[in-house]
Amino acid sequence: MMSEEKKQNFITDEEKNPYIKYFRRDRLPTIFCSGCGIGITINSFLKGLESAEMNLNNISLVSGIGCSSRVPGYLKCDSLHTTHGRAISFATGLKVGNPDLNVVVFTGDGDASAIGGNHLIHAARRNINLTIICINNNIYGMTGGQVSPTSPEGSLATTAPYGSIDTPFNLIKLVIAAGATFAGRWTTAHPLQLSKTIKNGLLNDGFSFIEVVSQCPTYYGRKNKLKTPSSMIKMFKENSINKRRADNMSEEELLGKIIVGEFVNNPRKEFSEKIENLSITESGKNTIRKSAYKI
Amino acid sequence: MIQINPDLCKGCYICIEICPKSVYIISNVTNDKDIKIPFPENEKDCITCHLCELECPDQAIYVEDKK
Numbered sequence: 001m002m003s004e005e006k007k008q009n010f011i012t013d014e015e016k017n018p019y020i021k022y023f024r025r026d027r028l029p030t031i032f033c034s035g036c037g038i039g040i041t042i043n044s045f046l047k048g049l050e051s052a053e054m055n056l057n058n059i060s061l062v063s064g065i066g067c068s069s070r071v072p073g074y075l076k077c078d079s080l081h082t083t084h085g086r087a088i089s090f091a092t093g094l095k096v097g098n099p100d101l102n103v104v105v106f107t108g109d110g111d112a113s114a115i116g117g118n119h120l121i122h123a124a125r126r127n128i129n130l131t132i133i134c135i136n137n138n139i140y141g142m143t144g145g146q147v148s149p150t151s152p153e154g155s156l157a158t159t160a161p162y163g164s165i166d167t168p169f170n171l172i173k174l175v176i177a178a179g180a181t182f183a184g185r186w187t188t189a190h191p192l193q194l195s196k197t198i199k200n201g202l203l204n205d206g207f208s209f210i211e212v213v214s215q216c217p218t219y220y221g222r223k224n225k226l227k228t229p230s231s232m233i234k235m236f237k238e239n240s241i242n243k244r245r246a247d248n249m250s251e252e253e254l255l256g257k258i259i260v261g262e263f264v265n266n267p268r269k270e271f272s273e274k275i276e277n278l279s280i281t282e283s284g285k286n287t288i289r290k291s292a293y294k295i
Numbered sequence: 296m297i298q299i300n301p302d303l304c305k306g307c308y309i310c311i312e313i314c315p316k317s318v319y320i321i322s323n324v325t326n327d328k329d330i331k332i333p334f335p336e337n338e339k340d341c342i343t344c345h346l347c348e349l350e351c352p353d354q355a356i357y358v359e360d361k362k
Binding site for chain 2: 008009010016017018019020023028029030032033034035036037038039040043044047188189191192195217228229230233234
């Protein structure tokens with residue numbers, strides 16, 4: 001039995017949490033496992049959205065397939081749940097069709113870097129104004145814990161019982177090499193810094209890539225001796241190094257560390273703007289928006 | 296004042312790990328899923344940094360600003 005004093009702390013007005021007003025209430029609680037990092041990423045995204053003074057009504061969320069791709073289904077905004085790996089392609093079409101929209105893509109490490117790797121690098125090359133939030137949990141969580149392109153060397157997975165032997169992808173280096181104008185990486189143990197980077201990414205006029213190193217206690221944690229969500233959060237706190245400090249360190253010192261921070265921010269001309277200019281120089285008028293027909 | 300929604304809490308205890316002032320403990324109160332809900336035992340130590348609100352993956356925590 002709980003005392004009257006204790007009871008006070010459990011009576012909860014549903015609308016009191018600062019982020020719950022953006023959720024579709026009838027869909028809660030979410031299907032994510034206990035301690036999943038996706039919920040933390042949603043909170044940081046909503047905080048970044050508030051500080052960027054953007055409206056959820058003008059935002060379209062696009063996602064592919066995976067645990068992280070269930071996010072658009074929970075938020076009160078226009079959302080598009082598309083085929084595996086093709087979220088960025090659908091988002092490109094959406095942005096070109098209506099450049100007034102703010103298009104945000106929620107994707108996972110498998111969705112963005114494995115099956116959709118080609119779409120990711122070409123969207124970065126074109127510099128189309130999308131904000132990609134890649135929730136990287138180092139494993140395929142939804143399908144049962146197979147090794148993913150970002151699994152660290154030596155980590156255990158269902159399909160790597162002796163430890164992964166491949167060198168993982170460094171997604172930030174990949175998108176910078178492909179031409180991204182904004183790139184940042186944080187872990188779920190840095191929610192405030194993450195929300196600031198998401199804000200900067202939303203305000204950046206061009207391709208913005210934000211990698212969120214997240215925990216998967218159910219598959220990655222259980223196989224790699226980090227059974228509880230709190231032990232994974234602790235591991236992120238201990239193993240992350242800010243970019244400014246990491247610049248002065250050797251590669252041996254950085255082995256197994258997560259380098260966090262904002263890596264690049266150099267704007268250049270945006271894709272949908274180029275199409276608009278092309279339309280004006282060739283035919284003398286703007287492209288038709290929100291309609292497939294001539295008005 | 297800190298309030299926790301037992302219907303949304305999944306018992307990951309990230310709030311206990313993340314709190315800089317060790318406000319939360321695991322209580323004996325359980326919800327319908329038989330999960331022991333965290334309880335703000337040392338609430339007077341709370342500095343209202345709102346980190347637990349941000350770090351709760353299930354949006355179950357509400358922290359009221361002190362006047």
